[in-house]
Amino acid sequence: MKQIIINGTNTISGEIAISGAKNSVVALIPAAILSDSLVKITNVPKLSDCDSLEQILLDLNCDVIRNKDTFVISTMNMQNKFISNELSQKLRASYYFMGSLLAKYNHVEIGMPGGCDFGTRPIDLHLKGFEQLGAKVTVLDDRIILDAPQLNGTTINLEKVSVGATINLLLAATKANGITTINNAACEPEIDNVIDFLNNMGAKISGKGTSTLQITGVKKLGTSQIAVIPDRIETGTYMILATLLGDLKITNTNPIYVKSICDILKQMGVNIEYSANEIIVHKSFNNKPINIETNPYPGFPTDLGQIIAVLMTQINGQSTLTENIYNGRTKYLVHLSNMGADINLKDNVTTINGPTKLIGTTVEATDLRAGAAFLVAGAIAEGSTTINKADLILRGYENIVEKLDKIGINIIIQDELDKNLTPESVKKKKL
Numbered sequence: 001m002k003q004i005i006i007n008g009t010n011t012i013s014g015e016i017a018i019s020g021a022k023n024s025v026v027a028l029i030p031a032a033i034l035s036d037s038l039v040k041i042t043n044v045p046k047l048s049d050c051d052s053l054e055q056i057l058l059d060l061n062c063d064v065i066r067n068k069d070t071f072v073i074s075t076m077n078m079q080n081k082f083i084s085n086e087l088s089q090k091l092r093a094s095y096y097f098m099g100s101l102l103a104k105y106n107h108v109e110i111g112m113p114g115g116c117d118f119g120t121r122p123i124d125l126h127l128k129g130f131e132q133l134g135a136k137v138t139v140l141d142d143r144i145i146l147d148a149p150q151l152n153g154t155t156i157n158l159e160k161v162s163v164g165a166t167i168n169l170l171l172a173a174t175k176a177n178g179i180t181t182i183n184n185a186a187c188e189p190e191i192d193n194v195i196d197f198l199n200n201m202g203a204k205i206s207g208k209g210t211s212t213l214q215i216t217g218v219k220k221l222g223t224s225q226i227a228v229i230p231d232r233i234e235t236g237t238y239m240i241l242a243t244l245l246g247d248l249k250i251t252n253t254n255p256i257y258v259k260s261i262c263d264i265l266k267q268m269g270v271n272i273e274y275s276a277n278e279i280i281v282h283k284s285f286n287n288k289p290i291n292i293e294t295n296p297y298p299g300f301p302t303d304l305g306q307i308i309a310v311l312m313t314q315i316n317g318q319s320t321l322t323e324n325i326y327n328g329r330t331k332y333l334v335h336l337s338n339m340g341a342d343i344n345l346k347d348n349v350t351t352i353n354g355p356t357k358l359i360g361t362t363v364e365a366t367d368l369r370a371g372a373a374f375l376v377a378g379a380i381a382e383g384s385t386t387i388n389k390a391d392l393i394l395r396g397y398e399n400i401v402e403k404l405d406k407i408g409i410n411i412i413i414q415d416e417l418d419k420n421l422t423p424e425s426v427k428k429k430k431l
């Protein structure tokens with residue numbers, strides 16, 4: 001495992017270019033296999049999740065040409081087969097292969113999905129939707145099996161707004177007989193990216209950007225090209241960092257995707273300027289306390305909750321963060337308290353009193369976004385902070401060490417010290 005060591009600083013400056021969105025590309029790659037031909041995906045971020053999905057494509061005998069930020073994928077020689085747990089558990093988004101393989105072959109055998117550990121992460125909405133489309137769902141200890149001699153369009157009313165279920169059912173419905181309507185669909189921009197990719201392939205999907213999607217099944221899907229949209233969570237992460245240490249110009253992004261974050265920061269008194277694809281955030285003092293609730297898009301994203309909690313520790317007064325998506329997304333609070341934050345958690349409401357000085361220490365990335373939060377905390381803390389299990393951070397932030405170093409943050413990444421290494425064991429090794 002890797003560890004990141006980051007030293008607190010007083011200021012940053014310069015600019016950061018945003019990469020392609022992790023939560024978009026991890027759906028686009030599984031969607032690619034729906035094509036009966038060749039597809040091209042550009043602006044692909046260099047993330048370990050993309051490596052894991054490439055492994056699954058190769059395991060399915062797809063031909064993949066990957067160079068720099070581009071994937072070219074051909075399904076001419078593709079074969080359907082069991083996707084092992086070794087491959088499927090590397091990330092949550094492996095489960096998108098359920099929807100695309102079901103649509104393409106009417107049969108899927110896949111190991112369990114992985115993903116960040118913040119409490120239970122059920123996939124009942126996905127499986128119920130597949131059943132409504134006509135699939136027989138069998139869940140065994142080590143795999144999920146879906147069988148559907150024929151998928152038939154239907155109306156699916158999602159009980160909860162779910163990004164994953166919306167995308168998975170979209171994929172499954174592209175070649176179903178007739179029309180499928182998904183009500184209470186999620187509206188994240190990443191879903192629009194997938195819809196554009198599929199419609200370029202010849203799919204017939206309407207309702208983009210709304211909570212009602214309509215898919216008219218088609219027989220064939222051909223070539224397609226798509227650019228991965230900018231990562232709105234990466235953008236928000238650097239906006240929050242800049243509020244604390246700015247000024248920072250964030251380029252290659254889309255301010256529309258981060259409207260909820262802009263609104264919140266402006267409410268706090270932060271000075272933000274933006275153009276079509278750039279955002280400038282100025283270091284901001286005397287910010288006002290704030291009460292934030294996380295919600296599905298276009299609400300404030302759960303993925304930025306832990307990161308804005310760090311900003312709350314520096315605000316004079318009492319702020320609250322109400323987490324409405326994942327109740328288990330609180331493991332990071334212990335580490336933040338150990339750094340000196342004044343935090344109280346009751347049910348799904350985190351109350352933070354500030355300002356408190358944060359002191360560098362050793363912490364552990366309990367999930368991807370907690371790791372990012374500790375980077376922001378370490379950047380403003382007194383002294384040095386070591387973040388263990390930093391591989392988690394690299395799953396969602398392309399070149400984050402290089403990007404932070406370039407704007408003036410003192411940061412290194414290295415292998416975690418082998419816990420078995422002790423002076424005695426070293427001595428023995430020498431002998």
Ligand code: EPZ
Nearest residue numbers: 023093121122123124125126160162163164165303325368
């Ligand atoms: C996606 O996860 C993102 N991951 C998450 O980002 C993000 O936090 C989440 O959407 C919410 O925006 C990817 O896109 C790969 P959901 P997903 O289905 O699709 C419940 C990150 O850090 N639910 O929208 O798994 C679920 O428990 C990651 O980048 C069910 O009950 O999330 C949650 O409470 C973390 N049954 C809520 O719905 C289901 O079948 C929303 O989950 C599915 C979900």
